Amino acid sequence: MRLMVSGGGTGGHIYPALALIKALKKRDPNAEVMYVGSERGLESSIVPAKGIAFKATRIQGFKRSLSLENFKTIYLFLKSVHSAKQMIREFKPDVVVGTGGYVSGAVVYAASRLHVPTMIHEQNSVVGITNKFLSRYVDKIAYVFDAAVDQLPANKMVKTGNPRAQEAAEVVSHFSWSEYGLQDEVPTLLIFGGSQGALKINAATVAAIPQFNQRQYQVVFVTGQKRYDGVMDQLKDVTVAANVVVKPYIPNMPEVLPKVAAIVGRAGATSLAEITADGIPSILIPSPYVTADHQTKNAQSLASVGAAEIIKEAELSGDTLVAKADQLMNDGHLRHDMAVASKHLGVPDAADRVLDVVLSLQRK
Numbered sequence: 001m002r003l004m005v006s007g008g009g010t011g012g013h014i015y016p017a018l019a020l021i022k023a024l025k026k027r028d029p030n031a032e033v034m035y036v037g038s039e040r041g042l043e044s045s046i047v048p049a050k051g052i053a054f055k056a057t058r059i060q061g062f063k064r065s066l067s068l069e070n071f072k073t074i075y076l077f078l079k080s081v082h083s084a085k086q087m088i089r090e091f092k093p094d095v096v097v098g099t100g101g102y103v104s105g106a107v108v109y110a111a112s113r114l115h116v117p118t119m120i121h122e123q124n125s126v127v128g129i130t131n132k133f134l135s136r137y138v139d140k141i142a143y144v145f146d147a148a149v150d151q152l153p154a155n156k157m158v159k160t161g162n163p164r165a166q167e168a169a170e171v172v173s174h175f176s177w178s179e180y181g182l183q184d185e186v187p188t189l190l191i192f193g194g195s196q197g198a199l200k201i202n203a204a205t206v207a208a209i210p211q212f213n214q215r216q217y218q219v220v221f222v223t224g225q226k227r228y229d230g231v232m233d234q235l236k237d238v239t240v241a242a243n244v245v246v247k248p249y250i251p252n253m254p255e256v257l258p259k260v261a262a263i264v265g266r267a268g269a270t271s272l273a274e275i276t277a278d279g280i281p282s283i284l285i286p287s288p289y290v291t292a293d294h295q296t297k298n299a300q301s302l303a304s305v306g307a308a309e310i311i312k313e314a315e316l317s318g319d320t321l322v323a324k325a326d327q328l329m330n331d332g333h334l335r336h337d338m339a340v341a342s343k344h345l346g347v348p349d350a351a352d353r354v355l356d357v358v359l360s361l362q363r364k
């Protein structure tokens with residue numbers, strides 16, 4: 001099997017691709033994999049670090065308003081399609097898979113023009129612009145939320161779940177909170193705003209720290225790599241007690257998650273796949289800045305069955321955050337019930353399901 005994968009820009013597109021590669025390597029250790037990402041995306045650091053062959057192309061997103069920059073976007077897209085075609089001719093993949101982001105638009109489109117079998121994975125309940133464009137050209141579309149079905153060609157759709165769920169569910173974690181100077185016996189609340197961190201969640205958490213300092217539970221506050229220095233600056237004159245730890249990024253999330261009592265976070269689809277695969281209770285603050293408010297829809301799928309609580313971003317403050325966190329962290333029964341509901345939504349064999357679709361496309 002020779003698999004080319006492309007997904008970029010943000011962790012929610014990259015980690016499902018990596019989980020699929022992991023499942024393929026497990027089933028077929030001789031499989032050859034090539035990952036094509038964008039030069040400046042998170043993938044250009046995450047993917048090579050995993051020892052996966054990586055090639056980059058230059059691409060940028062569309063501006064929603066009328067802008068001259070969009071001509072450059074179109075130029076870069078066409079150039080990326082051209083270089084993706086060269087990469088495909090050289091690597092000769094059996095199948096090309098896209099997991100979202102502009103770069104996957106160029107790579108999967110190039111593959112379809114060269115008559116190489118293609119599949120995309122749609123993580124969200126509202127289909128992104130790239131996958132909508134690609135849906136006309138690809139052979140199969142793997143999806144997670146039923147709501148996506150109406151937005152895409154029905155004859156191509158296969159329900160699989162998000163491959164990252166399987167990685168989260170299967171991990172045998174040896175992680176100890178002592179690595180963060182914390183204690184394993186004390187319940188830990190993990191706060192993070194998706195793969196890049198979220199300004200508003202960071203601001204509310206900074207405001208909440210004086211109260212978190214006094215709590216019996218532990219708090220791990222992940223700021224996002226690029227926002228870390230700014231947060232540390234805001235915390236210059238704030239006491240941070242021993243039960244609160246601030247980190248820029250967690251590189252080994254599947255190992256850390258099983259040791260978490262509850263989560264505060266955005267409602268990105270890949271995060272939710274992990275949270276439900278592990279059965280973790282959560283307080284979700286959907287980002288209102290994403291296409292068609294899809295994170296609110298993602299979050300509601302958990303909240304409607306009692307797996308999560310939602311705080312609207314407009315209502316988020318240090319006080320509302322602490323109040324909800326206290327409610328959850330001081331009530332083991334509530335956490336247990338939410339955990340059961342959360343786990344019920346998990347798809348722990350999602351990577352194998354996606355892989356089955358990919359392998360079905362391989363020409364005999």
Ligand SMILES: CC(=O)N[C@H]1[C@@H](OP(=O)(O)OP(=O)(O)OC[C@H]2O[C@@H](n3ccc(=O)[nH]c3=O)[C@H](O)[C@@H]2O)O[C@H](CO)[C@@H](O)[C@@H]1O
Binds near residue numbers: 123164195269287
């Ligand atoms: C602002 C935006 O456009 N967000 C979208 C993006 O979110 P985003 O990239 O934030 O994606 P998700 O929240 O779905 O996933 C984040 C991923 O990053 C990992 N992680 C996060 C923090 C950390 O310190 N370490 C770490 O490894 C998480 O474990 C998870 O695997 O893609 C998602 C999946 O298509 C969409 O649903 C989101 O709406």
